[in-house]
Each structure stands twice: as C-alpha cells, then as structure tokens.
Amino acid sequence: xxxxxxxxxxQEEAVWVASQGYVPVSRLREYxxxxxxxxxxxxxxxxxxxxxxxxxxxxxxxxxxxxxxTSVAEILAPxxxxxxxxxxxxxYRSHVQESQMEIPTSPVLFNKYNNTVCGPGxxxxxxxxxxxxxxxxxxxxxxxxxxxxxxxxRALDYVAGYCNGNDVSARDLQFRSSQWLLGKSCDHxxxxxxxxxxxxxxxxxxxxxxxxxxxxxIVQHANTRDMIFSCRTLIxxxxxxxxxxxxxxxxxxxxxxxxxxxxxESRKWLEPGEKIAVEIQGLGRLxxxxxxxxxxx
Numbered sequence: 001x002x003x004x005x006x007x008x009x010x011q012e013e014a015v016w017v018a019s020q021g022y023v024p025v026s027r028l029r030e031y032x033x034x035x036x037x038x039x040x041x042x043x044x045x046x047x048x049x050x051x052x053x054x055x056x057x058x059x060x061x062x063x064x065x066x067x068x069x070t071s072v073a074e075i076l077a078p079x080x081x082x083x084x085x086x087x088x089x090x091x092y093r094s095h096v097q098e099s100q101m102e103i104p105t106s107p108v109l110f111n112k113y114n115n116t117v118c119g120p121g122x123x124x125x126x127x128x129x130x131x132x133x134x135x136x137x138x139x140x141x142x143x144x145x146x147x148x149x150x151x152x153x154r155a156l157d158y159v160a161g162y163c164n165g166n167d168v169s170a171r172d173l174q175f176r177s178s179q180w181l182l183g184k185s186c187d188h189x190x191x192x193x194x195x196x197x198x199x200x201x202x203x204x205x206x207x208x209x210x211x212x213x214x215x216x217x218i219v220q221h222a223n224t225r226d227m228i229f230s231c232r233t234l235i236x237x238x239x240x241x242x243x244x245x246x247x248x249x250x251x252x253x254x255x256x257x258x259x260x261x262x263x264x265e266s267r268k269w270l271e272p273g274e275k276i277a278v279e280i281q282g283l284g285r286l287x288x289x290x291x292x293x294x295x296x297x
Contacts, residue, residue, distance in 0.1 A: 001058050002284075003161075004195035005041045005080045005119070006072040012080060013038045016058055017195050021069035023062065025054065031068060032057050041079055041196070045144050045160050045246040055198065076119040078163050078196035079142055084248040085112040085190060086238055087167060089180070091227050091253025098261030107229050107237050110180050112167075112251075116190035118288070124188045125291035126170055133270035133290060136167035136254035137212030137220045137278040139205065140192055141231055143248040147239050155235035158244060161196040162205055164278040164286035165251050166212075171260050171269075191278075191288045192249070202282060205231045212257060213277035214270075222255030229253075 002017035008024050015022040025044070030036035034053070044050050062068055089108040090096045096103050118124070126133055144160025167184070168191065174183025202208070205224060212220030229237070234250060259267050270276065270290045277287040 001055050001198045001201065002195045003041065003044070003054070003078065003198070004193070005076040005078055007074040007076065008038075008070060008072055010073075011038060012040055012076065014041045014044055015072065016054070018058070018062070018069070020064055022072050023068045024070055027068045027070070028054070028057055028062065031062060031066060032060075042081060042247050045142070048145065051144070051160065051198070055200065074119070075121065075194055077117045077192040079192065079247055079249055080117065081114055082117065082247055082249045083245050084242070085114070085116065085251070086248065087112060087184070087251040088229070088234060088253040091229055092222060092255040093226065093228060094222065094256035095254055095258070095261065098256045098258070103228065107234055109238070110184060112185050112190050115187050116185055118188040118191050120191070120193040120286050121288065122188055122191060123289050123291040123295075124168060124191070125295035126293045127173070127186055128294035130170035130173055130186070130293055131269065132171035134169045134171050134259045135212055135214065135219070135270065135276045136169060136258055137210055138165045138167050138251045138254050139208065139210060139224055139280055140165035141205070141235065141250040141252060142196055143244045143250070144199070144246050146243065146245050148243045150236050150239040150244070152232040152236045155232040156199065156205070158235060159199045159205075159231075160246065161198045162202050162283055163192050163196050164194075164280050164283050166191045166276060166278050166286060166288065167251050167254060190251070191286055193286045194284050197283050209281040210255060211279045213275070213279065215275050220255050220257035224252070226255065227253060
C-alpha cells in the first residue's frame with residue numbers, strides 16, 4: 001500500500017495513492033462505512049489497528065465509478081512531523097572510500113530536525129553563505145511500533161514502511177567545525193517521498209536498487225545490500241540507546257557518487273535551478289529543485 005501526506009481542503013491528511021489517483025483516507029473509510037473524520041499519517045502510525053484496516057480496505061479495492069479521488073494542493077513528506085530524524089553517515093564502503101575515511105566499526109549517527117523536512121517538489125533554498133551544496137540519495141525507514149533494545153531478528157517488525165530520502169548537505173557549513181549539524185540541518189535539507197510504501201510490499205529492504213540523479217544524469221547507483229550496517233542492524237543498534245517510536249525516521253546512509261567524493265579540482269557544487277532526484281526500487285521517485293542561497297528571505 002502506498003500512502004502519502006497531502007494538503008486536502010486546506011488541511012493535512014493522509015491519502016491512499018491508488019492507480020486512479022489520490023484517495024483521502026477519510027473518503028476511503030466512509031465508503032466502507034467507517035468513520036469519515038480526516039486522518040493524518042502520524043495518527044495512522046500511532047494506531048496499528050487503523051493501519052491494518054487500511055491495508056484490508058485497499059486490498060478490497062474501490063470501483064472507479066465510486067469517484068473517491070481528489071485533487072491535492074500539495075504533497076508533503078510522508079511523515080510531515082517525525083518524532084526523531086536519525087541519520088547514518090558513512091554506511092556504504094564505496095562512500096567511505098571516496099570520502100577518504102576509515103570504515104566505521106559502529107554506526108556513525110547524527111540527527112536532523114523537523115525544519116529540514118519537506119516533500120517532493122519543494123524548492124530547497126540554502127542559507128546565504130552556503131556555496132558547496134551536495135546531494136545524498138538514501139533509503140528511509142519509518143518506524144511504526146515503539147521499541148527499545150530490539151533484536152536484529154525482530155527489527156523489521158518495527159518498520160511501518162519505507163520511502164526515498166535525500167540528505168541534502170552544505171559541505172562548507174558541515175565542515176566549518178568538528179560537528180556536522182550546521183551543514184545538515186538547514187531548512188528543507190531532508191526531502192522525503194513521494195509516499196510511504198508499507199513494509200508488507202518490500203520483502204527485503206537490504207536488497208533494493210538505489211539511484212541518485214542530478215538533472216538527467218545518474219550520479220549515484222548502488223544496492224542497499226552494500227550497506228556496512230544493514231537495516232536490521234541499524235534499528236537494533238539505535239534502539240539500544242534511545243527508544244524508537246511510531247513516526248521516527250532513520251536515514252540509512254548514501255552510496256558513492258556525491259560531489260564531495262570527487263577530486264577537489266573537479267567538484268561542481270549544485271547550482272540554483274538544478275534538479276536532484278532519488279529513486280529506490282519500489283518506492284517511486286523523489287524530485288526537488290535547488291533554489292538560490294538566501295532565496296526565501
């Protein structure tokens with residue numbers, strides 16, 4: 001099942017991404033005689049029974065003549081307000097090598113904040129003094145169940161679904177100090193989308209093709225099996241230090257091909273008007289455009 005978050009009738013609402021278009025979850029439930037109140041993605045993730053109900057309803061299907069689809073004003077990030085945004089650095093050997101760093105012996109974790117979250121099509125305006133803009137195509141795990149000290153064997157049971165993510169980075173800000181926070185947590189630096197694909201549709205998140213695009217050029221291509229720390233390992237490791245809750249998201253790291261990994265003399269940083277895209281097997285395509293530094297002011 002594919003679910004997106006959208007602005008419908010002036011408010012945030014979860015929509016089923018059906019073959020015929022966007023179907024508000026409220027309309028879907030009303031069609032089957034359920035409560036017709038608007039529902040957000042966070043509410044769905046907080047209520048496993050509701051998620052299972054929606055899977056049952058979408059499996060039944062809706063006749064085209066029922067005309068449940070609607071136009072949406074904006075597609076948001078699937079999880080528009082994550083509880084936690086946990087990111088993993090240096091999680092592909094090829095990316096470690098191009099970054100000229102040592103292979104980590106445990107996951108390298110950092111975080112972003114909700115100001116970084118945006119959906120497909122959102123214009124990314126860097127700060128005034130950010131000039132070294134870079135892309136990072138990543139698989140994002142969306143947690144659907146509260147858990148602490150989760151075993152690797154049970155780790156994927158805690159995942160509600162998956163989506164594309166782009167760990168947009170301002171490299172000049174990132175390495176201004178020993179902490180990466182500044183270059184990773186500017187507004188709109190964590191695009192996600194275009195929708196969440198529920199876990200039942202992804203048989204193995206540790207075996208998915210991942211592709212990053214710069215305009216019409218493929219600049220990153222790998223498989224998630226190349227990750228140093230698997231999805232299972234990451235969930236287990238992180239939950240040993242902090243409780244994971246429904247609506248938390250984990251950016252699992254990027255493969256080689258980022259601009260930073262090129263020789264200094266051949267680095268061409270992203271410029272205004274360029275399109276960056278992430279496409280992961282079974283998860284659709286996330287596209288955003290680079291804006292002008294300080295452009296939102």
